[in-house]
Amino acid sequence: MDWANIFILDTTWAFAAEIAVRVTVMFIMIILFLRFTGKRGVRQLSIFELTIILSLGSIAGDPMFTKDLPLIQALLIMSIVICLYRLCTWLMMKYQPFEDLLEGTSLYIVEDGLLVLEKIEGGEMSHDEFFTEMRMQGVEHLGQVRVGLLETTGDFSLLLYPHDQVRYGLPLFPKQYKLVDQINADEYYACMYCGYVDKPLKVDQPCGRCQNKCIGWAKAINNKIIR
Structure with missing residues:
Protein backbone atom coordinates (compact mmCIF):
# COMPACT_ATOMS: atom_id res chain seq x y z
CA MET A 1 0.00 0.00 0.00
CA ASP A 2 1.40 3.38 -1.03
CA TRP A 3 0.77 5.64 1.98
CA ALA A 4 2.25 8.63 0.16
CA ASN A 5 -0.48 8.46 -2.49
CA ILE A 6 -3.19 8.12 0.16
CA PHE A 7 -2.13 11.12 2.22
CA ILE A 8 -0.19 13.34 -0.18
CA LEU A 9 -0.51 12.30 -3.84
CA ASP A 10 0.39 15.40 -5.88
CA THR A 11 -0.20 17.98 -3.14
CA THR A 12 2.46 20.67 -3.14
CA TRP A 13 3.34 23.22 -0.46
CA ALA A 14 1.99 25.95 -2.72
CA PHE A 15 -1.38 24.22 -3.08
CA ALA A 16 -1.47 23.54 0.68
CA ALA A 17 -1.05 27.27 1.27
CA GLU A 18 -3.77 27.95 -1.30
CA ILE A 19 -6.13 25.56 0.54
CA ALA A 20 -5.46 27.44 3.78
CA VAL A 21 -6.47 30.70 2.10
CA ARG A 22 -9.56 29.14 0.49
CA VAL A 23 -10.76 27.58 3.75
CA THR A 24 -10.21 30.83 5.66
CA VAL A 25 -12.18 32.87 3.12
CA MET A 26 -15.08 30.39 2.92
CA PHE A 27 -15.13 29.99 6.71
CA ILE A 28 -15.55 33.74 7.09
CA MET A 29 -18.27 33.75 4.43
CA ILE A 30 -20.20 30.99 6.21
CA ILE A 31 -20.07 32.94 9.48
CA LEU A 32 -21.31 36.08 7.72
CA PHE A 33 -24.04 34.10 5.97
CA LEU A 34 -25.28 32.56 9.21
CA ARG A 35 -25.17 35.98 10.81
CA PHE A 36 -27.61 37.20 8.17
CA THR A 37 -30.02 34.35 8.91
CA GLY A 38 -30.41 35.34 12.56
CA LYS A 39 -29.54 33.79 15.91
CA ARG A 40 -31.90 30.86 16.08
CA GLY A 41 -30.65 27.35 16.79
CA VAL A 42 -30.82 24.44 14.36
CA ARG A 43 -33.95 23.00 15.95
CA GLN A 44 -35.66 26.37 15.60
CA LEU A 45 -34.95 26.67 11.88
CA SER A 46 -37.84 26.34 9.45
CA ILE A 47 -37.68 24.01 6.46
CA PHE A 48 -36.87 27.00 4.25
CA GLU A 49 -34.00 28.15 6.44
CA LEU A 50 -32.67 24.63 6.95
CA THR A 51 -32.58 24.13 3.18
CA ILE A 52 -30.42 27.23 2.79
CA ILE A 53 -28.08 26.17 5.61
CA LEU A 54 -27.60 22.70 4.12
CA SER A 55 -26.81 24.23 0.74
CA LEU A 56 -23.78 25.90 2.36
CA GLY A 57 -22.04 22.54 2.39
CA SER A 58 -21.98 22.40 -1.40
CA ILE A 59 -21.46 26.11 -1.95
CA ALA A 60 -18.55 26.45 0.47
CA GLY A 61 -17.08 22.95 0.53
CA ASP A 62 -15.87 22.50 -3.05
CA PRO A 63 -14.02 25.83 -3.34
CA MET A 64 -12.01 24.98 -0.23
CA PHE A 65 -9.97 22.31 -1.99
CA THR A 66 -10.84 22.33 -5.71
CA LYS A 67 -7.95 23.96 -7.51
CA ASP A 68 -9.84 24.73 -10.71
CA LEU A 69 -12.72 26.47 -8.91
CA PRO A 70 -11.99 30.17 -8.27
CA LEU A 71 -13.21 31.71 -5.03
CA ILE A 72 -14.98 34.51 -6.88
CA GLN A 73 -17.56 32.03 -8.17
CA ALA A 74 -18.34 30.74 -4.69
CA LEU A 75 -18.54 34.28 -3.31
CA LEU A 76 -20.89 35.25 -6.14
CA ILE A 77 -23.14 32.25 -5.46
CA MET A 78 -23.29 32.94 -1.73
CA SER A 79 -24.05 36.61 -2.37
CA ILE A 80 -26.93 35.67 -4.66
CA VAL A 81 -28.28 33.18 -2.11
CA ILE A 82 -28.14 35.85 0.62
CA CYS A 83 -30.08 38.25 -1.62
CA LEU A 84 -32.66 35.57 -2.41
CA TYR A 85 -32.98 34.79 1.31
CA ARG A 86 -33.59 38.46 2.10
CA LEU A 87 -36.11 38.72 -0.74
CA CYS A 88 -38.02 35.64 0.41
CA THR A 89 -38.03 36.91 4.01
CA TRP A 90 -39.48 40.23 2.84
CA LEU A 91 -42.14 38.49 0.74
CA MET A 92 -43.09 36.26 3.68
CA MET A 93 -43.63 39.33 5.84
CA LYS A 94 -45.83 40.93 3.17
CA TYR A 95 -47.82 37.94 1.94
CA GLN A 96 -49.15 35.24 4.26
CA PRO A 97 -49.80 32.66 1.47
CA PHE A 98 -46.15 32.93 0.42
CA GLU A 99 -45.03 32.35 4.01
CA ASP A 100 -47.32 29.31 4.31
CA LEU A 101 -45.84 27.96 1.09
CA LEU A 102 -42.23 28.18 2.28
CA GLU A 103 -42.57 27.77 6.05
CA GLY A 104 -45.64 25.55 6.27
CA THR A 105 -48.36 26.01 8.88
CA SER A 106 -48.68 25.01 12.51
Missing part, protein backbone atom coordinates in the same frame (compact mmCIF):
# COMPACT_ATOMS: atom_id res chain seq x y z
CA LEU A 107 -50.59 21.79 13.15
CA TYR A 108 -53.03 21.13 15.97
CA ILE A 109 -52.15 17.69 17.33
CA VAL A 110 -54.23 17.83 20.53
CA GLU A 111 -57.49 19.60 21.25
CA ASP A 112 -59.40 19.28 24.52
CA GLY A 113 -57.37 16.31 25.68
CA LEU A 114 -57.88 14.30 22.46
CA LEU A 115 -55.59 13.58 19.52
CA VAL A 116 -56.72 15.30 16.33
CA LEU A 117 -57.79 12.42 14.11
CA GLU A 118 -57.05 14.18 10.83
CA LYS A 119 -53.40 14.64 11.79
CA ILE A 120 -53.00 11.05 12.95
CA GLU A 121 -54.57 9.66 9.78
CA GLY A 122 -52.60 12.08 7.61
CA GLY A 123 -49.34 10.85 9.11
CA GLU A 124 -48.13 14.32 10.20
CA MET A 125 -46.90 12.88 13.48
CA SER A 126 -46.72 9.37 14.91
CA HIS A 127 -47.86 8.40 18.38
CA ASP A 128 -44.28 7.80 19.48
CA GLU A 129 -43.12 11.23 18.32
CA PHE A 130 -46.04 12.92 19.99
CA PHE A 131 -45.68 11.02 23.26
CA THR A 132 -41.97 11.79 23.39
CA GLU A 133 -42.60 15.53 22.98
CA MET A 134 -45.26 15.46 25.69
CA ARG A 135 -43.13 13.54 28.16
CA MET A 136 -40.20 15.91 27.64
CA GLN A 137 -42.47 18.76 28.73
CA GLY A 138 -43.60 16.97 31.87
CA VAL A 139 -47.02 15.84 30.64
CA GLU A 140 -48.21 12.53 32.06
CA HIS A 141 -51.50 12.07 30.20
CA LEU A 142 -53.69 13.77 27.59
CA GLY A 143 -56.22 14.87 30.17
CA GLN A 144 -53.74 17.54 31.24
CA VAL A 145 -53.52 19.09 27.76
CA ARG A 146 -56.00 21.64 26.39
CA VAL A 147 -54.09 22.36 23.18
CA GLY A 148 -50.98 20.80 21.63
CA LEU A 149 -49.56 22.61 18.62
CA LEU A 150 -46.75 21.40 16.35
CA GLU A 151 -44.93 24.54 15.20
CA THR A 152 -43.32 24.98 11.78
CA THR A 153 -39.92 24.85 13.50
CA GLY A 154 -40.62 21.36 14.86
CA ASP A 155 -41.13 22.59 18.41
CA PHE A 156 -44.22 21.58 20.37
CA SER A 157 -46.31 24.26 22.11
CA LEU A 158 -48.71 23.38 24.91
CA LEU A 159 -51.63 24.95 26.70
CA LEU A 160 -52.40 22.95 29.85
CA TYR A 161 -55.57 22.73 31.91
CA PRO A 162 -55.60 24.33 35.38
CA HIS A 163 -55.34 21.81 38.23
CA ASP A 164 -59.05 21.89 38.96
CA GLN A 165 -59.93 21.17 35.30
CA VAL A 166 -57.62 18.21 34.66
CA ARG A 167 -59.68 15.30 33.36
CA TYR A 168 -59.12 11.60 32.74
CA GLY A 169 -56.83 11.04 29.79
CA LEU A 170 -54.68 8.62 27.83
CA PRO A 171 -51.40 7.93 29.69
CA LEU A 172 -48.21 8.75 27.78
CA PHE A 173 -45.60 6.72 29.64
CA PRO A 174 -44.88 3.15 28.47
CA LYS A 175 -45.74 1.35 31.72
CA GLN A 176 -49.21 2.91 31.77
CA TYR A 177 -49.81 3.06 28.02
CA LYS A 178 -50.59 -0.62 27.63
CA LEU A 179 -53.54 -2.67 26.49
CA VAL A 180 -55.81 -3.89 29.28
CA ASP A 181 -57.08 -7.46 29.17
CA GLN A 182 -59.95 -6.89 31.58
CA ILE A 183 -62.52 -4.12 31.98
CA ASN A 184 -63.63 -3.13 35.47
CA ALA A 185 -67.04 -1.55 35.86
CA ASP A 186 -67.23 2.19 36.60
CA GLU A 187 -63.57 2.79 35.69
CA TYR A 188 -62.40 5.08 32.91
CA TYR A 189 -60.40 3.82 29.96
CA ALA A 190 -58.81 5.68 27.06
CA CYS A 191 -58.69 4.66 23.41
CA MET A 192 -55.05 4.00 22.55
CA TYR A 193 -55.53 5.41 19.04
CA CYS A 194 -57.29 8.75 19.57
CA GLY A 195 -57.35 9.29 23.36
CA TYR A 196 -61.14 9.20 23.74
CA VAL A 197 -62.11 8.41 27.34
CA ASP A 198 -65.08 6.16 28.09
CA LYS A 199 -66.38 3.37 30.29
CA PRO A 200 -66.38 0.45 27.84
CA LEU A 201 -68.24 -2.71 28.70
CA LYS A 202 -65.70 -5.08 27.14
CA VAL A 203 -62.07 -4.98 25.95
CA ASP A 204 -62.96 -5.27 22.26
CA GLN A 205 -65.63 -2.56 22.29
CA PRO A 206 -65.13 -0.03 19.44
CA CYS A 207 -64.21 3.51 20.37
CA GLY A 208 -67.12 5.95 20.30
CA ARG A 209 -64.94 8.49 18.46
CA CYS A 210 -62.65 6.67 16.02
CA GLN A 211 -64.84 3.55 15.80
CA ASN A 212 -63.06 0.49 14.43
CA LYS A 213 -59.70 2.25 14.23
CA CYS A 214 -59.39 1.74 17.97
CA ILE A 215 -56.36 -0.44 18.75
CA GLY A 216 -57.45 -1.17 22.31
CA TRP A 217 -58.07 0.45 25.67
CA ALA A 218 -55.61 1.64 28.30
CA LYS A 219 -56.59 2.58 31.81
CA ALA A 220 -57.12 6.34 31.93
CA ILE A 221 -55.56 8.45 34.67
CA ASN A 222 -56.30 11.94 35.99
CA ASN A 223 -53.14 12.84 37.90
CA LYS A 224 -52.53 16.55 38.39
CA ILE A 225 -49.68 18.38 36.68
CA ILE A 226 -46.52 18.52 38.78
CA ARG A 227 -43.88 21.09 37.77
Whole structure:
Protein backbone atom coordinates (compact mmCIF):
# COMPACT_ATOMS: atom_id res chain seq x y z
CA MET A 1 0.00 0.00 0.00
CA ASP A 2 1.40 3.38 -1.03
CA TRP A 3 0.77 5.64 1.98
CA ALA A 4 2.25 8.63 0.16
CA ASN A 5 -0.48 8.46 -2.49
CA ILE A 6 -3.19 8.12 0.16
CA PHE A 7 -2.13 11.12 2.22
CA ILE A 8 -0.19 13.34 -0.18
CA LEU A 9 -0.51 12.30 -3.84
CA ASP A 10 0.39 15.40 -5.88
CA THR A 11 -0.20 17.98 -3.14
CA THR A 12 2.46 20.67 -3.14
CA TRP A 13 3.34 23.22 -0.46
CA ALA A 14 1.99 25.95 -2.72
CA PHE A 15 -1.38 24.22 -3.08
CA ALA A 16 -1.47 23.54 0.68
CA ALA A 17 -1.05 27.27 1.27
CA GLU A 18 -3.77 27.95 -1.30
CA ILE A 19 -6.13 25.56 0.54
CA ALA A 20 -5.46 27.44 3.78
CA VAL A 21 -6.47 30.70 2.10
CA ARG A 22 -9.56 29.14 0.49
CA VAL A 23 -10.76 27.58 3.75
CA THR A 24 -10.21 30.83 5.66
CA VAL A 25 -12.18 32.87 3.12
CA MET A 26 -15.08 30.39 2.92
CA PHE A 27 -15.13 29.99 6.71
CA ILE A 28 -15.55 33.74 7.09
CA MET A 29 -18.27 33.75 4.43
CA ILE A 30 -20.20 30.99 6.21
CA ILE A 31 -20.07 32.94 9.48
CA LEU A 32 -21.31 36.08 7.72
CA PHE A 33 -24.04 34.10 5.97
CA LEU A 34 -25.28 32.56 9.21
CA ARG A 35 -25.17 35.98 10.81
CA PHE A 36 -27.61 37.20 8.17
CA THR A 37 -30.02 34.35 8.91
CA GLY A 38 -30.41 35.34 12.56
CA LYS A 39 -29.54 33.79 15.91
CA ARG A 40 -31.90 30.86 16.08
CA GLY A 41 -30.65 27.35 16.79
CA VAL A 42 -30.82 24.44 14.36
CA ARG A 43 -33.95 23.00 15.95
CA GLN A 44 -35.66 26.37 15.60
CA LEU A 45 -34.95 26.67 11.88
CA SER A 46 -37.84 26.34 9.45
CA ILE A 47 -37.68 24.01 6.46
CA PHE A 48 -36.87 27.00 4.25
CA GLU A 49 -34.00 28.15 6.44
CA LEU A 50 -32.67 24.63 6.95
CA THR A 51 -32.58 24.13 3.18
CA ILE A 52 -30.42 27.23 2.79
CA ILE A 53 -28.08 26.17 5.61
CA LEU A 54 -27.60 22.70 4.12
CA SER A 55 -26.81 24.23 0.74
CA LEU A 56 -23.78 25.90 2.36
CA GLY A 57 -22.04 22.54 2.39
CA SER A 58 -21.98 22.40 -1.40
CA ILE A 59 -21.46 26.11 -1.95
CA ALA A 60 -18.55 26.45 0.47
CA GLY A 61 -17.08 22.95 0.53
CA ASP A 62 -15.87 22.50 -3.05
CA PRO A 63 -14.02 25.83 -3.34
CA MET A 64 -12.01 24.98 -0.23
CA PHE A 65 -9.97 22.31 -1.99
CA THR A 66 -10.84 22.33 -5.71
CA LYS A 67 -7.95 23.96 -7.51
CA ASP A 68 -9.84 24.73 -10.71
CA LEU A 69 -12.72 26.47 -8.91
CA PRO A 70 -11.99 30.17 -8.27
CA LEU A 71 -13.21 31.71 -5.03
CA ILE A 72 -14.98 34.51 -6.88
CA GLN A 73 -17.56 32.03 -8.17
CA ALA A 74 -18.34 30.74 -4.69
CA LEU A 75 -18.54 34.28 -3.31
CA LEU A 76 -20.89 35.25 -6.14
CA ILE A 77 -23.14 32.25 -5.46
CA MET A 78 -23.29 32.94 -1.73
CA SER A 79 -24.05 36.61 -2.37
CA ILE A 80 -26.93 35.67 -4.66
CA VAL A 81 -28.28 33.18 -2.11
CA ILE A 82 -28.14 35.85 0.62
CA CYS A 83 -30.08 38.25 -1.62
CA LEU A 84 -32.66 35.57 -2.41
CA TYR A 85 -32.98 34.79 1.31
CA ARG A 86 -33.59 38.46 2.10
CA LEU A 87 -36.11 38.72 -0.74
CA CYS A 88 -38.02 35.64 0.41
CA THR A 89 -38.03 36.91 4.01
CA TRP A 90 -39.48 40.23 2.84
CA LEU A 91 -42.14 38.49 0.74
CA MET A 92 -43.09 36.26 3.68
CA MET A 93 -43.63 39.33 5.84
CA LYS A 94 -45.83 40.93 3.17
CA TYR A 95 -47.82 37.94 1.94
CA GLN A 96 -49.15 35.24 4.26
CA PRO A 97 -49.80 32.66 1.47
CA PHE A 98 -46.15 32.93 0.42
CA GLU A 99 -45.03 32.35 4.01
CA ASP A 100 -47.32 29.31 4.31
CA LEU A 101 -45.84 27.96 1.09
CA LEU A 102 -42.23 28.18 2.28
CA GLU A 103 -42.57 27.77 6.05
CA GLY A 104 -45.64 25.55 6.27
CA THR A 105 -48.36 26.01 8.88
CA SER A 106 -48.68 25.01 12.51
CA LEU A 107 -50.59 21.79 13.15
CA TYR A 108 -53.03 21.13 15.97
CA ILE A 109 -52.15 17.69 17.33
CA VAL A 110 -54.23 17.83 20.53
CA GLU A 111 -57.49 19.60 21.25
CA ASP A 112 -59.40 19.28 24.52
CA GLY A 113 -57.37 16.31 25.68
CA LEU A 114 -57.88 14.30 22.46
CA LEU A 115 -55.59 13.58 19.52
CA VAL A 116 -56.72 15.30 16.33
CA LEU A 117 -57.79 12.42 14.11
CA GLU A 118 -57.05 14.18 10.83
CA LYS A 119 -53.40 14.64 11.79
CA ILE A 120 -53.00 11.05 12.95
CA GLU A 121 -54.57 9.66 9.78
CA GLY A 122 -52.60 12.08 7.61
CA GLY A 123 -49.34 10.85 9.11
CA GLU A 124 -48.13 14.32 10.20
CA MET A 125 -46.90 12.88 13.48
CA SER A 126 -46.72 9.37 14.91
CA HIS A 127 -47.86 8.40 18.38
CA ASP A 128 -44.28 7.80 19.48
CA GLU A 129 -43.12 11.23 18.32
CA PHE A 130 -46.04 12.92 19.99
CA PHE A 131 -45.68 11.02 23.26
CA THR A 132 -41.97 11.79 23.39
CA GLU A 133 -42.60 15.53 22.98
CA MET A 134 -45.26 15.46 25.69
CA ARG A 135 -43.13 13.54 28.16
CA MET A 136 -40.20 15.91 27.64
CA GLN A 137 -42.47 18.76 28.73
CA GLY A 138 -43.60 16.97 31.87
CA VAL A 139 -47.02 15.84 30.64
CA GLU A 140 -48.21 12.53 32.06
CA HIS A 141 -51.50 12.07 30.20
CA LEU A 142 -53.69 13.77 27.59
CA GLY A 143 -56.22 14.87 30.17
CA GLN A 144 -53.74 17.54 31.24
CA VAL A 145 -53.52 19.09 27.76
CA ARG A 146 -56.00 21.64 26.39
CA VAL A 147 -54.09 22.36 23.18
CA GLY A 148 -50.98 20.80 21.63
CA LEU A 149 -49.56 22.61 18.62
CA LEU A 150 -46.75 21.40 16.35
CA GLU A 151 -44.93 24.54 15.20
CA THR A 152 -43.32 24.98 11.78
CA THR A 153 -39.92 24.85 13.50
CA GLY A 154 -40.62 21.36 14.86
CA ASP A 155 -41.13 22.59 18.41
CA PHE A 156 -44.22 21.58 20.37
CA SER A 157 -46.31 24.26 22.11
CA LEU A 158 -48.71 23.38 24.91
CA LEU A 159 -51.63 24.95 26.70
CA LEU A 160 -52.40 22.95 29.85
CA TYR A 161 -55.57 22.73 31.91
CA PRO A 162 -55.60 24.33 35.38
CA HIS A 163 -55.34 21.81 38.23
CA ASP A 164 -59.05 21.89 38.96
CA GLN A 165 -59.93 21.17 35.30
CA VAL A 166 -57.62 18.21 34.66
CA ARG A 167 -59.68 15.30 33.36
CA TYR A 168 -59.12 11.60 32.74
CA GLY A 169 -56.83 11.04 29.79
CA LEU A 170 -54.68 8.62 27.83
CA PRO A 171 -51.40 7.93 29.69
CA LEU A 172 -48.21 8.75 27.78
CA PHE A 173 -45.60 6.72 29.64
CA PRO A 174 -44.88 3.15 28.47
CA LYS A 175 -45.74 1.35 31.72
CA GLN A 176 -49.21 2.91 31.77
CA TYR A 177 -49.81 3.06 28.02
CA LYS A 178 -50.59 -0.62 27.63
CA LEU A 179 -53.54 -2.67 26.49
CA VAL A 180 -55.81 -3.89 29.28
CA ASP A 181 -57.08 -7.46 29.17
CA GLN A 182 -59.95 -6.89 31.58
CA ILE A 183 -62.52 -4.12 31.98
CA ASN A 184 -63.63 -3.13 35.47
CA ALA A 185 -67.04 -1.55 35.86
CA ASP A 186 -67.23 2.19 36.60
CA GLU A 187 -63.57 2.79 35.69
CA TYR A 188 -62.40 5.08 32.91
CA TYR A 189 -60.40 3.82 29.96
CA ALA A 190 -58.81 5.68 27.06
CA CYS A 191 -58.69 4.66 23.41
CA MET A 192 -55.05 4.00 22.55
CA TYR A 193 -55.53 5.41 19.04
CA CYS A 194 -57.29 8.75 19.57
CA GLY A 195 -57.35 9.29 23.36
CA TYR A 196 -61.14 9.20 23.74
CA VAL A 197 -62.11 8.41 27.34
CA ASP A 198 -65.08 6.16 28.09
CA LYS A 199 -66.38 3.37 30.29
CA PRO A 200 -66.38 0.45 27.84
CA LEU A 201 -68.24 -2.71 28.70
CA LYS A 202 -65.70 -5.08 27.14
CA VAL A 203 -62.07 -4.98 25.95
CA ASP A 204 -62.96 -5.27 22.26
CA GLN A 205 -65.63 -2.56 22.29
CA PRO A 206 -65.13 -0.03 19.44
CA CYS A 207 -64.21 3.51 20.37
CA GLY A 208 -67.12 5.95 20.30
CA ARG A 209 -64.94 8.49 18.46
CA CYS A 210 -62.65 6.67 16.02
CA GLN A 211 -64.84 3.55 15.80
CA ASN A 212 -63.06 0.49 14.43
CA LYS A 213 -59.70 2.25 14.23
CA CYS A 214 -59.39 1.74 17.97
CA ILE A 215 -56.36 -0.44 18.75
CA GLY A 216 -57.45 -1.17 22.31
CA TRP A 217 -58.07 0.45 25.67
CA ALA A 218 -55.61 1.64 28.30
CA LYS A 219 -56.59 2.58 31.81
CA ALA A 220 -57.12 6.34 31.93
CA ILE A 221 -55.56 8.45 34.67
CA ASN A 222 -56.30 11.94 35.99
CA ASN A 223 -53.14 12.84 37.90
CA LYS A 224 -52.53 16.55 38.39
CA ILE A 225 -49.68 18.38 36.68
CA ILE A 226 -46.52 18.52 38.78
CA ARG A 227 -43.88 21.09 37.77
